[in-house]
Amino acid sequence: MGRVIALVSGKGGVGKTTITANLGIALAKRGLSVCLLDADIAMANLSLLLNMQNSPITLHDVLLGEATPNDAIYDGPGGVKFMPSGLSLENYRRVDSERLQVVVDVLKPQFDFVLLDCAAGIEKNVLAAISASDEVLLITMPTSPSIADVLKAKITAQRLGAKPIGVIINFVREEKGEIRKDDVMKMLELPVIATVPYDDEVRRSFMQETIMPVMVRKPGTPAAIAIQRAAAKLAGLPVKIEEEKNFLGGFLSSLLSIFKKKQPKKIEEEQA
Ligand SMILES: Nc1ncnc2c1ncn2[C@@H]1O[C@H](COP(=O)(O)OP(=O)(O)OP(=O)(O)O)[C@@H](O)[C@H]1O
Ligand SMILES: [Mg+2]
Numbered sequence: 001m002g003r004v005i006a007l008v009s010g011k012g013g014v015g016k017t018t019i020t021a022n023l024g025i026a027l028a029k030r031g032l033s034v035c036l037l038d039a040d041i042a043m044a045n046l047s048l049l050l051n052m053q054n055s056p057i058t059l060h061d062v063l064l065g066e067a068t069p070n071d072a073i074y075d076g077p078g079g080v081k082f083m084p085s086g087l088s089l090e091n092y093r094r095v096d097s098e099r100l101q102v103v104v105d106v107l108k109p110q111f112d113f114v115l116l117d118c119a120a121g122i123e124k125n126v127l128a129a130i131s132a133s134d135e136v137l138l139i140t141m142p143t144s145p146s147i148a149d150v151l152k153a154k155i156t157a158q159r160l161g162a163k164p165i166g167v168i169i170n171f172v173r174e175e176k177g178e179i180r181k182d183d184v185m186k187m188l189e190l191p192v193i194a195t196v197p198y199d200d201e202v203r204r205s206f207m208q209e210t211i212m213p214v215m216v217r218k219p220g221t222p223a224a225i226a227i228q229r230a231a232a233k234l235a236g237l238p239v240k241i242e243e244e245k246n247f248l249g250g251f252l253s254s255l256l257s258i259f260k261k262k263q264p265k266k267i268e269e270e271q272a
Contacts, residue, residue, distance in 0.1 A: 003134060004107075005115055005133060005134070005165070006116040009120060009150055010148075010149025014120075015168075023231055024113070033110070034112065035113070036050075038082075048206065052076060059072055060085065073107075116132070133162045135163050138166070138190065169192060196227060197223055228241055
């Protein structure tokens with residue numbers, strides 16, 4: 001049986017969709033089977049980030065009883081499987097999110113990890129996603145409103161019987177006034193699994209020319225490296241950082257690799 005983890009935040013726009021996609025791809029690159037489930041039933045963004053908005057059968061169809069869960073699973077980028085939510089407002093109004101549990105029950109035996117990208121807040125659909133999950137990963141910015149809201153999400157998860165396992169602090173700029181990692185740990189009484197820096201490469205992920213998670217486009221960018229560490233921690237694996245393909249052109253790159261006796265795509269091993 002796989003681990004079913006909901007990514008929740010309370011506050012909107014803190015990076016749940018970004019981290020769900022990149023964390024899932026980082027886990028898949030470590031050889032684990034991963035299904036990303038877009039549980040943001042109203043404002044589905046995950047399919048946009050994965051550039052898979054044209055997937056014909058979606059979670060909406062499954063929740064309406066018009067398709068089976070396996071009908072709505074697609075091959076996503078970077079080795080993940082993906083279940084999109086559906087973009088139709090009409091269907092959104094008709095779906096019964098309580099049936100998410102049935103979907104998760106079908107996915108759980110098929111994958112090592114099922115990651116649910118939740119909506120912001122703690123409204124009905126978020127509660128259904130948390131209830132269907134075994135574990136909850138909290139995503140916050142290093143600012144007090146975000147931490148206050150994620151604390152509400154943590155308490156909600158505990159009430160619903162899902163275990164909060166840790167926090168990812170996103171958008172870290174190391175600026176004066178940011179709430180520090182140690183204080184976040186104390187306030188939320190949870191381990192910080194990663195601090196993900198603000199990274200322009202991530203911001204570009206939703207842009208027309210570059211739509212694709214950084215774990216596929218630029219695994220060596222600082223935010224992607226932080227997420228790779230989080231993935232290793234989550235899976236209990238030693239940290240192995242995949243970095244960029246060498247940016248130098250073919251000739252220079254192969255010349256360098258002869259001198260350095262390293263492949264252009266380098267894997268760096270460290271202690272976890
Ligand atoms: N570490 C980061 N550095 C720079 N930009 C980031 C970072 N993380 C996320 N972003 C950008 O912030 C925006 C919001 O991210 P995202 O959509 O992942 O947040 P969310 O929590 O899923 O939002 P919502 O609550 O609306 O579902 C996106 O444009 C994304 O590219
Ligand atoms: Mg989102």
